[in-house]
Structure formats: C-alpha cells, structure tokens
Amino acid sequence: MAEAIVDLDAVARNTRLLSGLAAPRAATMAVVKANGFGHGLLPVARTVLASGASWLGVTSLAEARQLRDAGIDAPVLAWLYGTGDDFAWAARHGVDLSVSTPAHLDAMPPGVTVHLKVDTGLTRNGVAWSDWPDLVRRAAELERQGTLRVRGVWSHLASADDPGNPSVPRQLERFEEALAVAAKAGLTPTLRHLANSAGIVDVPAAHYDLVRAGLALYGVEPIDGVVAGLRRAMTLRASAVNVKRVPPGTGVSYLHQYVTDRDTTVVLVPAGYADGVPRLLSNRGAVAIGGVRCPIAGRVAMDQFVVDAGDLDVALGDEIVLFGPGDGAEPTVEEWAAWAQTNPHEILTGIGARVPRTYIGNDAAPSGVARTYIGNDAAPSGGVAEQSREEQPHG
Template identity: 90%
Template structure:
C-alpha cells in the first residue's frame, strides 16, 4: 500500500560529504541504529562502508548481531544495554562495547574492546563525572592485566545543533579534562570521539579521531538554516485507493473534524498511524499529488487518511507523495516533523514495518 523508497546514492553522497568534512584528521562512524533510522540497516550499512565510513554505530548488541549475521565485518560499536547482556558474544564477534557505569566495566567479558563514555553535560548515558577518575583507574588496571582493551573514550554533545549555545564550549572543555584524567591514569586510547552530525558540520574542534554521523547520513541538515549540501534519502509514497466527489458540508473522517466548504474531491491514502503517519498531522499536514500540494482532511486513522484534492483530477492508482526530497511539490520530512511537533528522527524511525522499503541506485 504505502512504500518507502530509499535513494542509496543519496546516502552515499551524504557519507562522502560528511567524511570529507572530518578528513584527514578523523575517521567516520556511520550510525545505523534503529534499522538505519528506518531506512534499512543492511543496504545502508553496505552503502556507507563503500562510500568512506570506517565504523558502524548501533544501540544494542542485538543490532550488532544483525550486522554480523549478514556477513558485515567492519568495526562496530554498541552502546546501550544492561549489565547482563551477552558481552561474550560481542567479544567473539569483534564488536566493541561502550562502558557507561562502573558496574558495566566490571561486567565486561574477558577480552572486550571497550569505549569509555563520560557524561560531559548531556546528563543522559555515560559515566558520572564524579566516578570518572576511579573508573579510568580501574579500566587502566584491567587493561594492564589483559582483561580488556580500552580502544576509545567518547561522549555526546547536547546542543551542537544550536550554534552559539554555551553548552558546546563547556562540553569541549569537560571532554578535554576527561582525556587528561584518563591519560594520568595511563589510558590514551587511539579513538577519541565526541562529534555528532551537527558537530561534524559546525564544531570542528569536536572531531578528534572519529566523528559519528547519524541523522545527516539520511539527508536531513542537522542545523536549521545551515546548508551543508546533504540529500534526503527517503521518499514515502502511496497510491489512491478511493476517490470521490463530495458537496459542501460533507464531514470527513472520525468526528467530522473536517467539513468541506465547497464541491471538492476526496482522495483516500492507504497509510495511517500504524505505518508511521502521525495523528498530529490531522487537519494540519499535507501531501503532494502531481505538482499540487493537498491538505490532509480530518483525522488520520490507523490504516488510512483522507486528502482534500479540490478540483484536481485524481484517479484510482494515482501516486501520492507523503514526503520526499523536496525537489517538487512534496513536503519534506522536516515539514512533517514540524506539523507533528516532533523531530525528523521520530518521523523516519516511525515508518512502520509493514511499509516495504525499496532501494534505488544508479551505481
């Protein structure tokens, strides 16, 4: 019914652009968590590695397992789990693991390659600042005894997408202090990484030895008003499954929260909130039919929603573009996010499993 078309050439372009911003100083980690932000992890992972990324980043060990089961051997870092996960599997399959608490450090399987994550001000995951000196001392001791290897030290920026936000400078300073404390304990690992997508584009001081490209890989500019030259990779489209001409005063969808004020054409789109179309787009969002942008009429339902096409000539089977690259009349994912009161990440990762992904590439 609905279909998400992923332009792998756009993903490759974005990877090369971001890796170029980081080079020659830093490697590029492509973050492919959450099924590559809804784009499909295996096609995307293969594309970004061919385009210049040297690492892959995932949230969980289960996500790392999917990559390894598919035969992808590139370096992988996983970073969010409890202390009882299968760290031994990660060691056997050369998956690096993040350490964000003293308890995680003690739970690591023998031979683990770890990246110590310090909380520099996001106040989310990461070793608490008060625990950092003792944790790096303990990690250094474990490394000296051959129990594990410290391959990296890292953190995450809270507001790099807000140019001039004072927290960025404070986090840079705190990260530098964290590295100095680790060095004093005898830890100077080869990979220090702090930059997210916005940091890659606008905070070169955050690049260090590796950058982590997330949303920008998929073509969304990470900083509003700053055009880096990224290309949006996903187009969400469907085809009309019902078309009807209705008179003025016709109520549309649940509770008739949309009532027509003229003779108009109503088009039914076979996608709903079970597919990732936010209910918040009810009476607020829009789609494109041909070269015309048409508003969503009434409430978005689980499997479908209605579009007011006015006097536009529409037939069963005509293509409707829900969002896309923005080259024509179609809305962009950023516009959908604004209408829904969220961010593009939630829109992209919310495209449901029953929406098939198809892939295009001229290579």
Template identity: 55%
Template sequence: MTGELAEAVVDLAAIAGNVERIAGATSAAVMTVVKADGFGHGAVPVARAALAGGATWLGVTSAAEALQLRSAGLTVPVLSWLHGPGTDFAALAAAEVDVSVAAPELLDAVAAAARGTGRTAQVHLKIDTGMSRHGATAEGWPELVAWARKYEREGVLAVRGLWSHLATADSSPYGVTAQTAAFAEAVAYARDAGLDPELLHLANSAAAFTAPHTHFDLVRAGIAAYGVEPVPGRAFGLRPALTLRTQVIMAKRVPAGTGVSYQHTHVTARPTTLALIPLGFADGIPRGVDGRAQVLLGGRRLPIIGRVAMDQCVVDAGDSDVRIGDPVTVLGPGDAGEPTATDWATWADTNPHEILTGIGTRVPRRHESKGTFTADVRVEGALPFPHHGRKRP
C-alpha cells in the first residue's frame, strides 16, 4: 500500500482462470455476471478478464451498469435484467444492449423506445419457475409471449432469449428438477406461439458444475467467476480473486478487565496487546462479528474483539510484538492462512456475495495479474474465444 490505509487487490488472472474452468465444465456459452461493480471487484477490469477467460456474454442488473460497459469500449453481448418504468430503453437499444422483460407493460416501453431509435430491440423473456421474484408467472406467460410475438411481427423487437433463475442449485437437486421442468413447459409454449429464441438460459454458478441438464445454450456465472465455490462442501478448483489488506495504525498494551469499543461488549480477561485497524462497517466489516471474526497479523489468525465501528475495529494480538504499520490481511484466497470471504460469511451469518459487494468504495481497488493473463488487454469487437454453445434441444 502506498499512502492508503487499506486496499483491495484483485487478481485478474484468477478471474480469467475461474471463467476458463467454468467454460470447461459446459458445452454452453458462458455469461459472466459483473453486476454490483463486478461483485465489488471492478466491473470493467473483471469483464475484460472474463472475456479473456472464455466468456462470450456479460450480465448486469441495471441500465447504468450496461452503459458503463459500453462506455469502456466493450462491444460483446450484454444482458441487463432489472428495469422499471423509468428505464431509458432507447439508450439501451442504441447501445445494442439486450434487455430482460417479464411484464407486458415493460415490453410496451421497450417496443416504443425501439420505434424511436429505428433499431430492433433484443429482448429476453423471463419466466418465474419457482424463485418467486422477478419473472412472469405461469398464468401471465401467455400474455407476455403474445405481445412479444406481435412486436416481433412488427419488426420493433426480436426475442433473442428465454430464461429463468434457479433458487436451490447450491442445495437441492429436487428444486432444480422442478424448475427445469417448468422452464421446459414455458419454452414449449413460446415456440408453439411462434417464437424462435436463439438462446435458452437457466443455469447459475452452482448449476454450471452440478446440473448439466440446465445448461441449454448459456450458463450465467456470478460468484464462481470471483473464485468462491458455489456449492457448500464441494470444491471445483476455483481461486478467490480479491485480497483485502490494511495495516495496524495503533498498538497498545492494556491490563485485564479493560473494556473494548462501544458498550464494552468485550472485556479483556488478561493483559493483552490491542491492535487497531482502520476498517469498519462502512468498509464492509460486518458490525456484529466481534469474538468470531479473525484477521491475519504477524503470520497468525487473531480475533476481532469489541463492537466493530464505522471506520475501525480492534484486534486482540495477545502477547505478540505488534507495531504501527504492520500489515494485516482481512481476507484473501487463504494461501497464507488468511480468512476467505466464505469464512467471513460464516462469521456474519450471510453469504460471500454480501461480504465481497459490501467492501466500501473508499477502499481503493488495485488490479494486478499473477498469472498469464495481461490485465490491460482490451477485448473489443470480435469475441476472443470460440462459442461454446450447443444446439437447442
């Protein structure tokens, strides 16, 4: 670190390698999901690394995220999937961004925007197969399909894809089987109604490795691309890409009976050395992990004690000789014994996604490549890898 109190170092070679491993597990094409600023890793650098690793699509949540990729010069296919009535569908059509639609009202808005730009909007219709979040219900699917077919005949939009999202791919094959069957029914209905989508996609990170019958034409890899194993208790050779590092900014010796941080939720049981690190819940350290969470300091895992504050937290260093400026690894791949994002998720009773995306914006990201991938490669225009897709069933 040079002048910074903390930094998040992102290994782009790990991203590329993870995507290559995902691509090797399927005959379908791979979409890398780079929403939420690339799960906190930096959307544009991650996108370039993922494309170098074999992805041929990028996925985002919002119009703003999609247009950021286009502004960076990335011209590969992009799908944006969460929109409201105020979305600028004209800007998305002009930027040749595919959009997901799950309601006739939004399909109307997409069609109107396409007419205004003189372009044919590319849409993916989403069916809710059991997630009970976004997506048309089985009852609403016929109306959505009918309107999409109408607009296709008018030439204002093309249904490029049909898709859904799995709820239990990391835990229950029975749920996956039921959702896959529901998806197949929705696809059959759409085809009978005259739609001929180029892409069917259902699989997420967990299903990419465990449920090949869900792969269809495209798998959408989110957390796996960042090196977090998507199925608890199973390892697929992924490498975590982000390391969060900081330093000790204060060290003090205190006697037994010393209360630590707000409300003195921790009181020292013996004389000990307290090390202060300049990261708190505004930087992504969960507030309620005192007594459970650990960091790597001086080659040892040491516990965070006392209430985590907005900007800082306290580490119990015991009898270690700790000095101001000593390096601290908060999380990383685990190579040196440091905690991983999965460890932090366990301590905070959440998932690694929340840990990674919660690392605050005041923590600068530094991108490097520890492997053969070159961090500043620009992937524009033609796709750098062959299409991994297979023919539709």
C-alpha cells in the first residue's frame, strides 16, 4: 500500500530558516492546520516548537483540542468557526480566538483572548472595513471592563506570492490604517501580524511582530522562481503489486484511454484518488521506479493506477516513488500540482487518512536519537501511540 514518509529534520530545518528570516523583529507562528498540511498535526507541532516557532496556528477549535489533549501548551490561535462554537473551552484552555465579524465579538465569553482580523483586500474572512471602527471601539470597551483581552490585530495578504503585485503595498497601507484606527479606540495589541509564507520570504515590511509560516514549513517554495532554500518534507511511495509484460495495442485501465505502442511492462500501484492521487494525473503524471521516471498509463482509479515502465526490470514489491524531495528522478509535489491543475497545498492535504505516515529524523526526538513514528494524527482518537523503530521493528 501507499506510505507517506515525513522528514521531521526537513520540517525543523525549514522552521529555523523561516524564523531566521523574520528575526529579530518578529516571532514565528507555525500553521499546522489540516493535519499539519497532511504531514501529521502532533509530530509537526512538536517539531516546529522545538525548532524556533513560538506559536501554533489552526483553523478550528477541534484542531486546538487535539493539541491541548496531547499536552501541547504553546500559544495557539484558531480562526475559523461559527458564532455557536464552544468559545468558553478556548478561554479555559488558553486558546486565542480570531474575531472576524461583530457577531463573533458579541459571542465571546468572559476571559477569552482575541485577535481582531480586518479585511485589508483579500475579501475573504476578516471584519469588513466599514465595520472596523465600531468593532475596535466595542472591543476596547470590553477590554476596559475586563471581559476580554485583545492580544492581536491581523490580516492576510492576497498576492504576496506574486512579486510586484500592486495589491501588496495597498494591503500594507490599509493594515497601517487599521492599526491607527485601533490605537485611536484605545487598543494596544502586542501582536500585529500580516505575513504568510510568501510574505516572510519576500515582503519584510509585512513582518511586524509575528509571521505565519504555512506551506513553506513543509518545504514548498512559496514564490515561483524565488529559492529560499527550503527542503520538501514529504515523500509518497508505494510498492508494485502487479507487473505484466504486454504487447503493442494493449488498452490500459478504464475506457482504454491509454494504448501501448510497443512491447512494454505495466506496473500496478496500490494508490488512487481515495488516497489523494488526483484523477487529473491520468495520462499526465509520472512516478519514479528504480531512479527512472515512468508515465502514468490510463485513468487513475479509486484505489490504484498503472504505470508504463517500458523495458525496466521491475519485480513485485519494488519501490515506486510517487513524489518526493526532488533529489533524483522522482517528481516533486509542485510537479504533481501542475499536472493536476491545482496547488501543492491541495496535493499535500489530500493525501488520505488510510495512507500511514512514517516519521524520520533526529530533530523532534527528545533523546536526540533518530526515531520513526507510526500512525496517523488525523485519526478520530487524536492519533495512535508513537513508537520508535527500536520498539516497533516492523515499522
């Protein structure tokens, strides 16, 4: 079956690199939402906190609960929910909450700490500009009353991954205006944050007090053509489960949309779109077998797809690298994203729950000894117990 190998040393290295770009002006928030971009929430969270990040960013209160239930007590910001969620739990467990509408501010319970999010031009989440003056006045009043604490003011860049895009300076200007309005209302937030991964790399003016590292933590360069020196952390691999030699004119997979033009070897890979292999890779994508790139032949199915290996000598059980760090012939996640007409975020977060994650690397091991962790932190239980290779030889 397919297996995702997550290199925690790469995550640690990327965290140190990004934190170094932001320092000494700004601290680093590691965004570990969506099961750590598919890499595993808890192993990634522990790694980044040991490697220079001081905050964790998640989407939901459910993700924040996983962190707290695992004993991770670092500062956490959660930012996407309805007005009826259990905000009192967040207040009790020291989870900061984002406020993006007046209704959310009204729903905050006593004792909660908030970051007010203003829409500076992304036109997605965040308080509408017309509502911002009233919201900060109300937040300042609640803070004076001791009902809540306003720790942060923040926003999100729309086009930092497009160097020279005029929306970036416009958003910076609008964010400064928002901070001035908040100050006039009597707010003195200790954390102002605007920069995402691309902003960390290319927009130093957006660093402020805190930067939010997302995709870059996992080794994907956030700006095409700009090399920050990141290391891709995930390798997706499988083993050949069927190998056949077929003649020219052989139709492969559903509807025979691939027909062999010579004597060739076809190899069956036990992973499909239920595991996160996009159907758009049908007749477009490639994998690596024995250090050689081989095209995907025919349609990707739910649980499997076929590769045309030509005259390679392939045997049952041979390793197939679907994507990896790009050190050899294997495709990268960026190439997979291009073939699937999407972005690397979707490929990484789409790797399914039935694909086990195996963790390698020294950096996150408390003893400093390389450990391989078995399990999937997306499991409803919050993740299975971590075991080292010494304790789990078959891992």
